[in-house]
Amino acid sequence: MTQSDPNSAPQAPSLAPNGLSSGLAAVPEPSPELLQRAAAVRRSALALGQRDDGARRAAVLAMAEALEAHRESILEANQQDLAAAAAADLAPALVARLGLNGTKLEDAIAGVRAVAALADPLGRRQLHTELDAGLVLERRTVPLGVLGVIFEARPDAVMQIASLAIRSGNGALLKGGREASTSCAAIHAALRQGLAASAVEPTCLELLTSREESLALLRLDGLVDLIIPRGSNALVRFIQDNTRIPVLGHADGLCHFYVDRAADLEQALRLAIDSKTQYPAACNAIETLLLHGAIAAPFLALALPAFAASGVELRGDAAACALGVARAASAADWGTEYSDLILNVKVVDDLEGALAQIGRYGSRHTEAICTADQATADRFLAAVDSAGVFWNCSTRFADGNRYGFGAELGISTQTLPPRGPVGLEGLVTYRYLLRGEGHTVADYASGAREFSHRSLPL
């Protein structure tokens, strides 16, 4: 989901993510036992959502302390998972994500403490209107309720999401990958022990363990308010296709970088290399470079050796190939998220040509322009319909932490908010509170009374 999350790497098992095997006929109905557990989480979460800032902050710190206290048992559990992974001959990339060592665990615990320090997202007044004398409307932020979180192998993600959930007043049903099941159970036990020492009920965090449960989670409409998948594109897409619950997360990151005729070519090259190579598996890495025809030749003269030195394979259209790009891009390449050191190169006539290519193949994630011309930049910023539209900087900045959100839950490429990198605000919603003195609508329908609709201070 995030560029710092190796789960978005293409090495993840693509059609059987998290035990959600392909060939699945249908998502099963939740068992009565699961419904009961989910309802219990919901009840606890309702109480949690009414706790004040200090109580929720203290609960997250108690979770961090319990993780520290259970450090050895967590690392030991992780060793068991690693041994099983070795026996099962798991892919090295998966093993790397699965493994926890002292440093990784300490980093994760520091992350939990950092979540405690985030500003409270709850109780913010977003709207305040006097509808009529004595009839006052407020809109205040409240928790979503219950999150359904599905991870692939990474056990450290459990700590992060659980702490974000509690900080924002939400309960969570957590389902880790099969490979990490022993680690997840140890972490979950520690987190609940931490909550038991706080004012928040431990039953706010529930761990799902079986494949059936993680599938049935998708059917818990009314009990779960948001599904957060942390894993491969295949996992995200599977979930989106099999639930009516809103899903936070995108399946595609097909980003473009456009070098305008008025670009500083040295700067453009540095930015393109950063956008492609700084973390190629990230969703905000670029897949296609668009070159204005007027600068394609001098840019490629500079760029070909630089990309070669960075290990980037280029695939060009006919014009780019004529200028020295060695391999021709296939029709499918323009729509492929490589998540690897491969980059398409296309020569376009002008800004319109770049916009057309982006409109056709982009995934509305992040696109950037490099130009010294303000008017061209402004047109690009206004015309590109992506969550992030950048000028003279790397697409790799599209990230909740770099944006200053303090945390990132995922990046959304759907158009409706939350869009782009989502911080804590993605875990809250709002409620309208209306306080009256016996006001009836009949009085307004009859004309006996009239609305004032006067804005009050927030």
Add this chain to the structure above:
Amino acid sequence: MTQSDPNSAPQAPSLAPNGLSSGLAAVPEPSPELLQRAAAVRRSALALGQRDDGARRAAVLAMAEALEAHRESILEANQQDLAAAAAADLAPALVARLGLNGTKLEDAIAGVRAVAALADPLGRRQLHTELDAGLVLERRTVPLGVLGVIFEARPDAVMQIASLAIRSGNGALLKGGREASTSCAAIHAALRQGLAASAVEPTCLELLTSREESLALLRLDGLVDLIIPRGSNALVRFIQDNTRIPVLGHADGLCHFYVDRAADLEQALRLAIDSKTQYPAACNAIETLLLHGAIAAPFLALALPAFAASGVELRGDAAACALGVARAASAADWGTEYSDLILNVKVVDDLEGALAQIGRYGSRHTEAICTADQATADRFLAAVDSAGVFWNCSTRFADGNRYGFGAELGISTQTLPPRGPVGLEGLVTYRYLLRGEGHTVADYASGAREFSHRSLPL
């Protein structure tokens, strides 16, 4: 959707809404021709979204003028639909919604002019942060893109939604009910003629006419950003179940009114009667009255004759029946949205009992408490997880126009925003704009540079 929208009345054809007949095997793939038309709307909408406030406002006014100029042809087209409806022996409620006369049309045109007068929802800066020297992030509101709007019989709704779409910079694919097809075609022709006289391309508004097209609309992921159903609960639910595109609209409105022991009983009765009878078919009308045990007897002594006089049939639990409610509520009644002059009555021990009933049967739409006790009211306002939570006023206030939004697109009972009554803000999203001076992420990863994350004025 709204209480002023008779489409939410239960008389609507329940299983064959809008020609979406039951027994449907699957939603068909869009035809190449539909894909092409939708792509054309998207292109026009992208241009529209870049028009300034004045141009969009002028376009809406031009639409109003064209509707006036085509008044006669629209009324004539409507007469044809009415004649066909009479021949087909259509239900009187449907015919009432279908019919346009001079006054109704003038009201609708006045509504279009009112939309032109609404404040511009676009270009608002929601976030402004310096990430580092020379690297500045902004978040600005932008249009969603393209709306897919599915109406049942009401031709006047076409004018309202089309004007809201253009005002907010969005294109729209409009699909009216079969019964209103001639009226919709005449209105659509007038609207496009109006746009032709403005700076906005007429191709921003496309009318879908066949049943196949309205089904295939649900499959236009990537081309349509939001589906807005205006019609019966059955229509909304069908759409929610058959699309991956976000849907604005709720299927259920099961609202509760709780009379606390500390209530002013005369006030409570007035509010309950307004909440039930002011427009019983509305989604914000109540279905269940909850009575604190301590006041159940005196309240019902007052209320039984009053409800009888208002034509409200009561259905009680055992305690309410013992106090004079004539008919016992069945198990199913507590979860039934009557949309009619029928009201469940349950006696509860205390606030907790009321909360439990709401948690079990409520649809998270709107719930109200009547009490003179501030502490009890505060607990209710904090504990009820509904889009609207009201104190000492009628649930019928849950409405975009009454809230002062100037327009209402629908009421959402999903937890995620937009929640509750949705005004123009439901048609906009945002985009992150990042402007740099050659900034790369590698410099921050290496520690060569550090983020400042300094808030700038909005």
